[in-house]
Structure formats: C-alpha cells, structure tokens
Amino acid sequence: MIDFFISYTTVDQERADWIAATLREAGYTTVHQAWDFRPGESFMSEMKKALQDCTRMIAVYTTEYFKSVNTEIEWTAAFNVGKLIPVRVRECDIPVMLKPVIYIDFVGLDTAAARVALLDGVKRRGVEPSDRPLDTSRRGTFDRSEEHTSELQSPCNL
Numbered sequence: 001m002i003d004f005f006i007s008y009t010t011v012d013q014e015r016a017d018w019i020a021a022t023l024r025e026a027g028y029t030t031v032h033q034a035w036d037f038r039p040g041e042s043f044m045s046e047m048k049k050a051l052q053d054c055t056r057m058i059a060v061y062t063t064e065y066f067k068s069v070n071t072e073i074e075w076t077a078a079f080n081v082g083k084l085i086p087v088r089v090r091e092c093d094i095p096v097m098l099k100p101v102i103y104i105d106f107v108g109l110d111t112a113a114a115r116v117a118l119l120d121g122v123k124r125r126g127v128e129p130s131d132r133p134l135d136t137s138r139r140g141t142f143d144r145s146e147e148h149t150s151e152l153q154s155p156c157n158l
Contacts, residue, residue: 003028004085004122005050007074008060009067015089015106016060022115023058023122051077056122061088061103066095085122 004023008016013034020032031050047070051057057078065071078084079098086103088094094103104121106114 002031002050002054003056004030005054005057005074005078006030006032006060007057007065007071007078008033009062009064009071011064012060012062012089015062018111019058019060019087019118022118026119028122047074051083054083056083056085058122059084059086061086061092061094062090063092066092087118087121 004020006016006020016032017034020030020035023030031054033046051074057074059065059071059075059078075084075086075098079101084101086098086101087106088103089106091107104117106117109117
C-alpha cells in the first residue's frame with residue numbers, strides 16, 4: 001500500500017514535487033504523476049490505480065486545481081472514501097463541498113514552516129502542544145483580564 005497519491009495540476013508541479021520529496025524524505029511512500037507515471041501508460045488507468053492503492057491522497061489546492069476536470073475526478077473520489085488530505089499552497093476559492101474539510105495551509109509560510117505543517121498534518125494522530133494553552137490556576141475562564149470573571153458555561157447547559 002502506498003501512503004500518499006499527490007494530486008495536482010501541471011501549473012503546480014513544483015509545489016507537488018516539493019510535497020512528494022518532503023514526504024519521501026520523512027519515510028513515506030508516494031505516487032507522483034511526474035515521477036511515477038511513465039510514457040506509454042494510460043493516464044486514467046494510472047490515476048485509478050494510484051487512488052485505489054494509496055492510503056490517503058494529497059490534493060494541492062490552487063485556483064487551477066479546482067478548474068481541472070482530472071483533479072475534480074481525483075478529489076471527489078478521495079473525498080468519498082475518506083482519503084482526502086488537502087494542502088492549500090496558494091490563495092484560492094475552495095468549492096462549497098470542500099469548505100468544511102480542514103486543510104493544511106502553506107499560504108504565508110516559509111519552507112521550514114511549510115515542512116512542519118505538512119508533516120504534522122499528515123500524522124494520523126493530533127499534534128501535542130509544546131506549551132500548556134490555558135493557565136489552569138484560573139479555572140473556569142479563558143479570559144485572563146481582571147474585568148471578566150464569569151465562569152465558562154457547558155455547551156450542554158440549556
């Protein structure tokens with residue numbers, strides 16, 4: 001079984017190359033069109049095989065990605081079977097069907113930060129915070145100002 005199939009448009013090949021190389025350097029296996037689809041093979045057959053054989057599919061989100069018929073086939077298939085891992089590499093409008101899907105966001109990140117975001121994002125389990133996010137000495141409130149002293153309400157309290 002292949003860990004990741006990288007879905008992208010040719011306009012974003014450089015970004016897809018970087019994602020595939022980063023994942024391979026981290027010990028994951030990938031199927032990447034530019035590196036793994038060979039002359040004489042059927043593109044549609046290779047795409048179908050990659051989707052069937054991968055554990056998850058990385059969708060390289062850009063405006064061009066969402067205009068492509070081939071990538072729509074790929075992301076729709078991956079979405080329908082729970083294999084989709086979106087990575088937004090440039091500002092773009094995300095189709096309404098995919099808006100609720102959490103994505104890895106490279107926009108505004110340098111290469112080192114994008115690498116961390118990618119490798120943390122593809123982990124099967126959540127990332128442990130490096131610092132405790134809430135001062136537990138002040139139980140019941142997220143607001144650390146002296147003016148606000150009301151306690152947090154349970155979402156189940158009606």
